[in-house]
Structure formats: C-alpha cells, structure tokens
Amino acid sequence: MPAEIDIDEADVLVLSQELQKTSKLTFEINKSLKKIAATSNQSSQLFTPILARNNVLTTLQRNIESTLNSVASVKDLANEASKYEIILQKGINQVGLKQYTQVVHKLDDMLEDIQSGQANREENSEFHGILTHLEQLIKRSEAQLRVYFISILNSIKPSDPQINITKKMPFPYYEDQQLGALSWILDYFHGNSEGSIIQDILVGERSKLILKCMAFLEPFAKEISTAKNAPYEKGSSGMNSYTEALLGFIANEKSLVDDLYSQYTESKPHVLSQILSPLISAYAKLFGANLKIVRSNLENFGFFSFELVESINDVKKSLRGKELQNYNLLQDCTQEVRQVTQSLFRDAIDRIIKKANSISTIPSNNGVTEATVDTMSRLRKFSEYKNGCLGAMDNITRENWLPSNYKEKEYTLQNEALNWEDHNVLLSCFISDCIDTLAVNLERKAQIALMPNQEPDVANPNSSKNKHKQRIGFFILMNLTLVEQIVEKSELNLMLAGEGHSRLERLKKRYISYMVSDWRDLTANLMDSVFIDSSGKKSKDKEQIKEKFRKFNEGFEDLVSKTKQYKLSDPSLKVTLKSEIISLVMPMYERFYSRYKDSFKNPRKHIKYTPDELTTVLNQLVR
Template sequence: MELETVEVEFRVLEETLSKVDSLTESVAGSLGELSKSGSKAERAIQPISGKTYSMAVYGKNLEASLRVIEGIKGYAKLSAECEKVINQGPGLVGAQNYAKSISKLDKALGELKGSPMSSFHKVVSKMEALILKGRGAFQEDLVRTLDRAYNPIDAAGYVTQERRMPTVNPEETAILRELIEYFINANDPKDSLYIGKVTNYMLSSVAELGKSVQPKQRVNKGNYERGSNPIHIYTAALKGLLMAEAENLSHLFSHRDNIRMYYFDEIAAGVGAEFVKTVNGASDHVRRNMTTDSLMVFELIECTGILITAIQTISKRVPTVLNEAMKRLQSMAHEVFTEFLKYIDTRIQNMQQLPPESGVSDATIDIMSRMGRLADYKASALISISALSGPGAWIPTPKPAWASILPPASSGPTKPDPMEMLSSYFSDAIDALLLGLEMKSKAAGRKNPQVGLFVLTNLALVERFATKSDVYLILGESGGDRIERLRKRALNMFLESWKATASNLMDQTIVRPGSKQLSSKDREAIKEKFKSFNSEFEALVQQHRNYKISDKLLNETLVKEISFICPLYHRFYDRHCGGDFSKNVDKYIKYDKRQFDEKIESLKK
C-alpha cells in the first residue's frame, strides 16, 4: 500500500519538472530576442552619448582656461603696478613703500610658481627681473646712504680740539634702518656691506695719523720723550670713532641687541687689526733702538690698554688681535726692565774718569733721569710687571756683581702685588747704580771713607730725583727701607777713619787697689793716645774740609754722624784733664770739651 503511494508521487514530480524545463526554454528564447534588440539600440545611441560627453569636457576646460587667463591678468596687473614703483626707486617713493612692492612681487611669484600658471614663463621672468632690479636698487640706495653718513673726517682735528666724533643724523639713521630691515626680513642681510663701509670710514679718518705713528730715525739720538709720538692721538681718535659707532648702532638696532653687538664686534675687530699693525711697526722700531727709545713700549702698552678698555665698556668680546698684541708688548717690556739694569752696569763700567769724592757722577744723573721717565709710565709698568713670576725675575743673566754684594731684600709672598714688585724693581735699579759706583770707586784705588762719601753724595742726588718724580711714590715704604740700607753701608765706610781715631779714646787703664796713681806704663799709654788722637783728628778735620762738600744738607748730616765722637772725647777728657798722666797736660790735651765741640761744628761751614 505504501509502495503504491510513493510511485504516484514520483510520477507527479516528473511531470512538474518537465513543465519547468519547457518554461525555461521559452524564457531563454525571449531573452535572446531582447538581447538582439538591445544591441541595435546601443549602436544607435552610442554616437550621441560620445558627443555629449566631449561637449561637457570641453566646457570644463574652457572654464578652467578662462580662470587661468583671469589669474594671469591679475599677476600681470600686479607686476605692472609694482614695476612703476620699482622704476621710480626707493628715494622717490620711500623705502617702506618700495619694500612693500618687492615683497608683493616676491609673494606673488611664489604663488605663481606653485600654481598651474607656472608655465607662463614670460610673466615669471618679468616678475623675477623686477624683484632683482628692486633689490639692486635697494642695495644701491643703501650704499649711497652709507656713503653720505660715513664720509671720512679729519679725526686728529676732533681729538686735538677735544670734540666728540660725529654720529649719523636721525634722518639718515631712519633711512638706514628701513633699508637694513628690508634685507634682514628678506633673509639677505647686508652685514659685510655695512661693516666694511664703517670700518673703512674709521681707518680712512685716521690714515694720516697712523702713518705719523711710525717712528723715523732721529738725527739727534737723544732719549725718547713721552708724548713725542702721536700714538695717543691715534688711539684717542679710534676710541672716539668706536664710541660714536656704538651710539649709531644703538639707534639703528634699538630692539635687536644681537645684531647690534655683532656689527660692533666685527667693526672693532677690523679697527683693532689695523691698530695692531701700526703698533707692531712702532714696537719694531723700539726693538732696533732699545737704548734710546725703550720707554716707548710702555706708551704702546698704555694705548693698547686704553683701546681694550674702551671696547670692554661696549662689548664682552675684545678682539683677539688686541689681547695678543698686549702680551707681545708686555714681553718686550720685560726685556726693557732687564736691559735697563744692563745699561746701568755698562754705563758705570764705561766711565773713563771718576768725579771727586764729593762729586756727582754723570752716570747718576743719566740713570735717574731715565728712571724718572720710566716712573711716568707707572700704570703700564704695573700691567707689565704683574705678568712676571716674582721679584728678581728681571735680574740679567749671568748675575751681575752688584746683585751679590748685599743679601736679598726680604719679601713677603712669592709673587706680591704689582706695586710691591715695581718698588722692588726700582730698588734693584738704585742698588745697581750705587753699588756699581762703590765697586768702580774701589777699583780706582779709593779708600773706604772716600768711597762712602762718593756713594752718599750720589745717594743724595738719587733721593732728590726720587722726590721730584713718581719714583718716590713707587718706592714706597719698602723702597725707603732699601735706600736706608744703602745709606748705612755708605756711612759705615765714610766713618771708618773716624771710628779708628775714636778707638784712641777707649781708656782701658786700671788703677790698682790701694793706689791713687797710674803706673808709668799707663801714663805713657795715655800720652800716646792723646798724641795719636790729636794727630789723626786734625788730619780728619782737614780731610773733611778738603772734600769741599757743596751739598749743605748732606754735609750737615755727615757732621751729625761724626759727632758720635764728642761724648767719647768728653769722657776721656774728664778722666784725664786733672793731670793723672802728666804734669804738663797742655802738651797733650789740645782741646777742652767746648773747643772740641766747636771744632766738630766748624765742619758744617
């Protein structure tokens, strides 16, 4: 039963599928006919569709071309407007308006090159040419303005008349500010143009002065006199010009400190380099003429220091060439210190004839004159001596004989302050002079008293020279102690004969206990003492008078020193004036105490 049911359902399914296949074939046939009809329609419509699309593209291109033409017309119009301004020049339209025109062109050119219109080469080239022309005109105007503002002057006249160096007037400063600002904003700064022009202006203004600084061989080979070279005027002129330019730059770059300092430093470097060339020429002359012109090196140091200090008031950066020049000059000054001591030695050794014992040596006058001139350069001498290792660094090699006569002067620290070192140097120079005269006098066969008087006479002149110049201030207390050491040494030599004579007054006779009388031997000894003393004393008095000491103050000082003998004579006189050694005392005692003192006092006349 179930099997029959399944068979019936299967037959129904087959019939249904057969109907579906028939329907599918019918639909497929209809679609084929429809496809043929569509192909015919497509072939008919296609030409019309292509023409419509082409027309749309053409329209779009036309619109774009019209926009490009309008854009180019705008650039061309802007170019024409700016061309009128640029052709007139910044002098007529004003730097600010001129700069705006160039900036507009520059900006427009950038836009044009970055757009589809960049292929319009003529327009691009025209704008580029106008920009170059505008910048060139700006630079020419900058050059003309700088030429007007920085026309060389006679700087020497300003210095000698004590006038301030001229500065750029406000109108030209305003023009320069606009011109320079334009180039800075255009990333095309004209630093070298400005710096070069101002530097040349300064150097041209002192050119003749610089030439006159170079020393010429003098017919009269006298010693160099301070101020006879115009180096100070030259330095003052450069200092004044730099100070004026610092003021100019403060107005020009009131809100641009970095640029202001850069310009000043570069100008100062250029000026400093030329200054050093001039100084080097002068120092070469000094080296060739050390005997007569050595002190000029201190003037060169002084002037170099003035310029360095002036620059330091404006900038933290001192040109390297100036610092290096100062070191070279200091080194030369050290040579001058040593050469002066050598000169003292040579000057004394070359003396053909010594003056009398109470006479002043020409060498003393010469050397103290030189020392006085050196003292005039105290400031620069202090700068130079401070670079030495310590006292005595200036002593020549090999060590001269005078440097070994006295023990080294006591000194504090290894390297004291510069003033102490300069005092020590001047004291060494005085030692070299007076001890040299002492050795020269002894070599000539003079006795110690004569040598002592000779040294004391010259020492008196040394002190007079010192007190009339800055030598006294430089020596100070320690230098005064050094002079006292020399004075005591010379006094001891001078008083040597007086002390020997005074030894006769040293009474060593002894009265035996229980006896009121001297022995005959002692009496004879006292007689001999009086005889020797009287003879030697009268010889010394006569010798002193023969010295003919013209320096009254010195003579009074010497007599005061000789007076040490008075109390000794008084004591000896008091002990023996009663006749304890002889019944005929008048034969042996020639002076009572008053007469003796008067005799000593008479030596002052």
C-alpha cells in the same frame, strides 16, 4: 465496431501536440528577442557618441566657468600689484622708507598667498606670469633697499682722523634719522634669505671706510724718527696718532652696532668682530713693522717700545669682552714687544756697570761722575714712559734685570713682604736696584783706584781693609745727592714710592757710616783701660790717660781738617752727618772727660777741649 482508444495514449498525444505548439511559440519568442537585442545594440551605438559629447560639453562648461573666475582673480591681483608697482616706481626718497617696505611686504604676502593656495601649478598655469612678475618686482625692490642702505652708509666720506684728534672733535657719526633708516632696513631683511647679505654689506662698507681713513695716518706711523741716529723723542711717532684713531673707531663701531642691533643683541659680537677684524690685522702688521725698526736701533729707539706697550695694551683693553677671530695677532704683538722691553730693563743695569767701570780715577773734587749723570738721565727716560713701563712688567721678575755678579748684601732691599704682583712695586724695585748698582760699582771702582793691590770690600762700613772709607763715603754721597735731586724733580719721585725712598735712605745711611767710620775709631780710643799695680789693686794709669787725651786731640784735629775738605751740598745730608758725628763723639768724650778732668794738676795741658768747646767745633764742622 471501431477500435477502442486508450486514454493514456490520448493524453500523450494531446501533450505532444501542446509541446509542439509551445516549442514553436518559444522559437518565435527567441526570434523576436534577437530582433529586439539587435535593435537595442543599434540604439546603444547611436546614443554613446551623443552622451560622450554631452559629457564633454559639461566639462567645457565647468572649465569655462573656472577660467572666467580665474581670469577675474588674476585681473584683481594684477590690478592690486599694478597699484603697488606704481608706488614702488616712485622710489624710496619720494615714497618714504617705511611706506616703501610696507608695500614690498604686501607684495610678498600676495606671492605667499598665491603659492600656498595653488597646490597644482600645471592646473593653474594662468598664475605663472603674475608669480614671475611679483618675484621680479620684489627682488628689484629689495635691491633698491640695499642700494639705499649703502647710500646711507656712504654718506660719511673718508677723512683724515688727525684733524679730529688735533681739534679734539668726535669722529663722524650718523644722524638719528639715518640710524633709524639703517635699523629699519636691517629689521626688514632680518630672518630672511637676504639677511646675511645686508649684514655683509654693513660689515664691508664700514671696514672699507675706516681703512680708508686710517690710510691717511699709515705713512706717518711707519716712521719712528726722520733722523736715523737721533734718539727718539717721546710722542713723536705717528703710531701714537694711529692708535688713538683706532681706539676712536673701535668706540664708534661699538656704538653703531649697539644702535643698529638693539633688538638683536645676540648678533652684536659677531657683527662687531667682523667689522674690526680687518682693522686689527692692519694694526698688527704696522705694529710689527715698528717693532722691527726698534730692534734694529735699540740705542736710539728702545724707549719707543714702551709707547708700543701702551698702544697694544690700550687696544686690547678697548676690545676686552669682544670676540675677535684674529685676537691672537694682538697676543703675538704683546709677546714680541715684551721681549724688547724686558731686554731694556736688563740693559739698563748692564749699562750702569759698564759706565762705572769706564771710570779710571776718582774726580779730584770727589764729585759727580759721568756714570751718575748717564744713569739718572736713563732713569728719567724710564720715568717719562711710566705707563709703558708698568705695562711691560707683565710676567717679569727681579731676576730678569739683576746683574750676573749680584750679591744680596750689596743691595738695600731687605727681606720685606712685598707684593710682587703689583707692577708699581716691581717698577720701584727696578729703579732702586739701578741706584744700588750705581753706588756699589762706583764704590768698587773707587776702592780699586785708591787701593789697587787688594780685593775690594764694598757695601761694608765696618771693613778693616778699606782705609779710605771717609773719602769713598763722601764720593758716593756726592753722587747720591745728584741722584736724589733728580728723583725729587721728576716722575721718579712717585715711581719710587715708600719702599723706594726707604731704600735710598738706607743707601745714604750706609755711606754716612763710611764718613763717620774714622770718628767711630777715634771714640773707641776713649774706652777706659784698667791696670793692676804692684799691690794687686786696680788703678788707672795716668800716663795711659794722658796718652788717650793726646791721641784724641791729634785724631780729632786731623779728622776736623779732613772733614772740612768734604763739603756736602745737600742740607739734609749735612744735618745727618753732623748728627752722626756728634752722637758718636760727644757721649763718649763727656763720659771720659767727666771721669778724668781732675786727674791732672794742669788739666789744660793735657785736655784741649771741654765738652762745650768740642760741641762748638763740631757744630761748625759741617755747614
């Protein structure tokens, strides 16, 4: 009997056989997959170049399309730029300034659009050529604008300002159309990188033009006088014309800057300062040269310094409120000329003293001295330069000119509240001090000549030491008469003003008092004398009364004789002198006469004059 088969073993056997089949099948599948993988790898290697080439072709297509668009854009820009370039090539005169600048603005806008729209220059190198061309075209066009700007500025040629001054013609100025063109170009460049260049051109061309014009006057302004030892004649220096021309150009340039920078007011001070600075430097240099000549010959050229004062003050006034970098040069000039003019005031006083001291004797006719003539001639010179004198009164006091031996009592200035800040007051005081100095020193010299053995006691009508008061008074009054005549016929009359004339009157009154001093002593003799008789009663001694009348008669006749020797030419002085004598003599004489006319049996023996007779003599005394 066959052996029995175990069921479990049979299952294992069957499973084993199935696994072998599966393993074999898996092997075949793996083998097939490897073949597929190899085939796929081979296909991939074949398709990769094809895809890459396809991508390249796609990129090339896009680049070609972009390039075609760029070429079209460049062509459009080039065509537009070419049209503008053709317009610009015609020039400003043919196209017109306004259209010319508008075209340049359009080119500038094109340039900005290209630059702002093309962030990557390397990817847009096709625009490099047109960018460069536009930049060069704009630069050439702006250069032409500057050339045109200069041509307008230079349309005014250098000329001699003296011609305009002599004919009283305004200095050359631009026409309205030219001003409009200059303003238009300045406006075009304002705010861009070329703005400072066009401004520098304006400054340079205007300064250069004015300096060339001033050069016509400079040789004449360097000479004060052709004759070295001749006194300077007022207004003869070329510096006056130079100053007048400079003032004219300053006004011209102010108007020009106002016209050109009407929209840019903040730029006006700086531009004007730059234009004027070279002019001020040239003026200051010339001013210094003139002042050096003045210092070398003060005797002849000293008064010219007052014209220099007027000159520098006028220039500074015209520049008031304007910012000048070299304004300190003008300040230095002012300080230097002030030192010279202040010395002239002091020298004038010293000169009067020196001239008075040179007198050896009183003129035989008690007339006018050379010192008086010289003093008034000198003061008239000062009056001819009134404005310069007033300008020179800055930072000066009375002490600057008063003599070293000044005594307040000798001068007629009273303790009045005067405004010493007023230059007119100072100048009036200076003239009055000169006249006082003359009178005081003439009196001192007269006292020394007439009374050599005693110390002079001047400006004192009551001096007991002075025994020649009448003659000295007449002598001084004769000189004051000339002083007053010259004052009335010259600018000195206005310069003295109220206070100065009051001082002159006080001075005349002082020396009128000298002339009537002896008359005052004569009337003092008529004072009543009271005597005590033996009984103790008060009485009037007839002999004393007789003596008083006798002394009066003799003294009166002597004074009449002396007074007739002194003939005053000034009518007002005659009236004043007569009035003073009558007011001194008549009241006292009438009083004395009325009291004692009946004291004598034979009055006419002792009383020579009745009051009416005395008045008649006195009225005839001074004619």
